[in-house]
Amino acid sequence: MMSTAATQPTFCTLHIWPSRWNLPSIDPACIAAVFYLQLTIPGKFEVVECTNPDVSPSGKLPFLTHGHATVSSVPAIISFVSSLAKSTSSGARDLNASLSAPQRAKRTAWCSHVEANIGDLVAYSFYSLDDNFWKLTNPTMAFMLPIPQRYYVPGRIREMHRPRLEAAGLWTQAASETEKDSFGKRQKKDDPKDEYARAFERDKVSAQAKALFALYARLLNGQKFFFGERPTTLDVYLASHVLLLLDPPFPDQLMRSILEESYPTLVEHARNVQTEVSQIPRQYLVVSAQKQSLLSLIPRPLSGSPKTKSEMDEVDLRFRRMRWIWLALAFGGVASYAVQLWIKVIDVRANRRPRRVQRRGADQEHKAEVTEEEGEEEEDEDEGTQDGDEEGAQDGSE
Structure with missing residues (x-):
């Protein structure tokens, strides 16, 4: 047709x-x-x-x-x-x-x-x-x-x-x-x-x-x-x-x-x-x-x-108001989400480098401490060896 x-x-x-x-x-x-x-x-x-x-x-x-x-x-x-x-x-x-x-x-x-x-x-x-x-x-x-x-x-x-x-x-x-329900599905x-x-x-x-x-x-x-x-x-x-x-x-x-x-x-x-x-x-x-x-x-x-506004019935006016409200909420939500996401990105970028520096510093301090402890142990061993040699020498002389 x-x-x-x-x-x-x-x-x-x-x-x-x-x-x-x-x-x-x-x-x-x-x-x-x-x-x-x-x-x-x-x-x-x-x-x-x-x-x-x-x-x-x-x-x-x-x-x-x-x-x-x-x-x-x-x-x-x-x-x-x-x-x-x-x-x-x-x-x-x-x-x-x-x-x-x-x-x-x-x-x-x-x-x-x-x-x-x-x-x-x-x-x-x-x-x-x-x-x-x-x-x-x-x-x-x-x-x-x-x-x-x-x-x-x-x-x-x-x-x-x-x-x-x-x-x-x-x-x-x-x-x-x-x-x-909230998704418009039927619940009978x-x-x-x-x-x-x-x-x-x-x-x-x-x-x-x-x-x-x-x-x-x-x-x-x-x-x-x-x-x-x-x-x-x-x-x-x-x-x-x-x-x-x-x-x-x-x-x-x-x-x-x-x-x-x-x-x-x-x-x-x-x-x-x-x-x-x-x-x-x-x-x-x-x-x-x-x-x-x-x-x-x-x-x-x-x-x-x-x-004109006076010629519209109450249903038309209500629908138009709700449509404007929906648009405002939708764009406001998107803008708010974008701002929050941008702030999080900036915080992550700002905090990433100092944390690495602190971690490297802590690793260096830990290595220094380990080195000092090893040095002290070696000194103790050297002193023990020297004492042993002296005692052996004295016994021999006697």
């Missing part, structure tokens, strides 16, 4: 999370943006894989740049491209042009419903289920991210989803009981008494998912797409979420089994949208995520219209 070259010069750039599992991205909103642009302006945009949401004006991916304009969030991107479609020279197409006013209202409401409810099921599969997070989500994101972000960003994103999943009743007990306390509670949670989640899927299956009513033979933004929204429940190799395949066994029409619908996008001859250019160095950790002003 993706190509490395575009057939026409691009005039839009879409920044998204990187692709995996034969999907354009690991994020449903990013997949929806790619599908929508490919259906409306094929061959006239490029995709830049990004792992740093801070470059976005909203702090989230995806976002679209067109000249000096920067548009963030899927609804804003759809609105922007729809405005381009009003100009015949742009070549853009409006997916919802054939919808009546009531259908447009229903489409907007259902898109919000998909993003909120099916989006919770996607987040549940990626972040709430313990095995899925530690065996798939965390390694996948860590491979994409540079050092040191790979060690804390996946956990930070998981904690960002936690309040929403808890409110929806989709945060599992196993995820709450998982602990990590298994308690056989909790198996029944976890089984109950799983049944509750299954019932909730089935109720949502049944709602969209009835709305689809056996049609290829929701509003006829051509996909609209509602089809794009739902397909981008369902594909992320089907294609990733989750260790726990709860959602995939529910869809394939009970709601095959939704699976077929998602594949129809995917096929519709892939069959368009003009494909988009994909620019892979660039490797980042430690300099990328330093906050820079955005190329677009940067947000």
